[in-house]
Amino acid sequence: MAGSSDVPAARATARLLAHLAAQPGPVPASSVAASLDLPRSSVYHLLSVLTDEGFVTHYPEERRYGLGVATLGLGTAYTRQAPVTRLARPVVSRLVEATGENGHLALLNGREVLYLVEQRAPGRPPLVSDVDVRLPAHLTASGRAVLAHLPAAQVRAAYPTTGAFSDRTGRGPRTLSELRTVLREVRRRGYAVEDGEVTDGFASVADVVVDHLDRPVAGLALTFRSSDRGPEDRERLADQVSRAAAAISARLGARPR
Numbered sequence: 001m002a003g004s005s006d007v008p009a010a011r012a013t014a015r016l017l018a019h020l021a022a023q024p025g026p027v028p029a030s031s032v033a034a035s036l037d038l039p040r041s042s043v044y045h046l047l048s049v050l051t052d053e054g055f056v057t058h059y060p061e062e063r064r065y066g067l068g069v070a071t072l073g074l075g076t077a078y079t080r081q082a083p084v085t086r087l088a089r090p091v092v093s094r095l096v097e098a099t100g101e102n103g104h105l106a107l108l109n110g111r112e113v114l115y116l117v118e119q120r121a122p123g124r125p126p127l128v129s130d131v132d133v134r135l136p137a138h139l140t141a142s143g144r145a146v147l148a149h150l151p152a153a154q155v156r157a158a159y160p161t162t163g164a165f166s167d168r169t170g171r172g173p174r175t176l177s178e179l180r181t182v183l184r185e186v187r188r189r190g191y192a193v194e195d196g197e198v199t200d201g202f203a204s205v206a207d208v209v210v211d212h213l214d215r216p217v218a219g220l221a222l223t224f225r226s227s228d229r230g231p232e233d234r235e236r237l238a239d240q241v242s243r244a245a246a247a248i249s250a251r252l253g254a255r256p257r
Contacts, residue, residue, distance in 0.1 A: 009046075012038060016046055017055065017071070026059050026066035084217055085116045087251040088209070092119045092220070095244040099237055101224045104129050105209070105248075106142040111158050113143040113219065127223055128199055135198060138165060138179050139172045141206035142219025144192035145245075148183040149208045149216040155183070172197040191238040192219070201226055205238040207245040212253030220245040 015036050020027070033043040047065050050056035054070035088105045096103040096119040103121075106113035112134040120126070129135065137143025138159070147155055156176060159165065165174045172194075173179040186192045195203035206221035222237050229237065246257060 012036070012042065013046055013050070016043070016050070017067070020056065020065065020067050021071075023066075026057070026062060026064035028064055032065070082116070084209070084248075084252065088218070088220070088248045089117050089119075091244050091248050091251070092117050095119075095220075095222070095240060096121050099222055099240055100124070101222045101237065102127055103220070103222050104142065105218050105220050106135075106140070107218045108137055108143060108146045108216070109134065111137055111164055113137045113140050113146075116218065125225070127202070129223070136166050136168070136172075138182075139168060139194060139197045140219070140221070141192040141194045141204035141223075142221040144182060144186050144194065145206040145208040145219040145221070146216045147179075148186035148192065149210070152180075155179070168198055169196055169200050191242055192221075193234070193238075195226055203229070203234070205234055205241055207238070207242040209245050209248045209252070210254045210257075211249070212255075214254065217249075217252060220248065 016032060019032060019035055029043050029047055030040065032038075032047070033040045036043070047056055047058070051058050051065075051068065054068045057066050057068045058064075059066065084107070085105070092103045092105055100121050102124050103117075103119045104115055104127075105117040106115045106129070113136075115129050115131055115133050115135075118127075118130050135143070137147060147158075159176050159179060162175055165172075165179070167174070173182050190207075192206045193204065198204070202223055203226045204221045204223040206219045208216050209218045209220055211217050220241055222241055224237070246254075250256070
C-alpha cells in the first residue's frame, strides 16, 4: 500500500489534527498551511472535510479553525482502549471479587485524577467515582499514591498556591506543606489512604502502578464504607491492593518492587 494515493492525504490529515491539538487556540488556515508546508488548497479541502465530520470546528467570524467535538470522543475512547486500561481491567475485577469492595484505577491529569476503570462489587453502595469522572488528586487515595511517587519539584509545580487545594467535605490538605506531610506518610506506610475526604462515610486505600522505568502510571484503589472496616481490615485490603497494583505493573513491564 506504500504507493496508494490515499496515504499522503491520511498523513496530512494526521499532521493537521496534531498541529491543531498543539495550539493554544483556533488558528487561521494559512497558518496551518505554512506550519505544515502544505498547499493552501489542500489544507482548505482537509479542513472542510474534517469540519463536516465534526473533528474540526470553523469559527467564521474569526476565520480560524480549532478541534471539533468529535475529537473528544477519540480521547474518551482512548481511555477505554489504552493499554493500561485493558491490562488492568481483569486484575481490578479479580481484586473486587476477592475483597467484595468497589475498585477503580485512575491516572493523574494535572491536579486531578481521571478514572479509567471502575468495577462495582455486588451489593455495595454507588460512588462518585466512575469512568471519565475527575476528582481532586490530593483528596483521593489513588491520586496520593501517584503523587507520592513523583519528584518533589513536580508536586510543587502542580500546587503553586493555596488556591490549588479544593475540598469536598472540609477535610484534606489545604497547603503544600500539609500535602507533603500526607505524601511522606504514604511513602512510610507503603500505600495511600483517605477517609471521608472525598465522600462522607467512605474511605479508600490505594497503591501506585508503575511502568518498566518505574514511572507512576496510575493509582489502584478500593473504596468502602468507613464503618465497615477497622484498622486490621484496612491493612488487609491495602495488602491486596498493593499485590494487585504490582500485578498490573508487571503486565506493563515493571520489575518486582
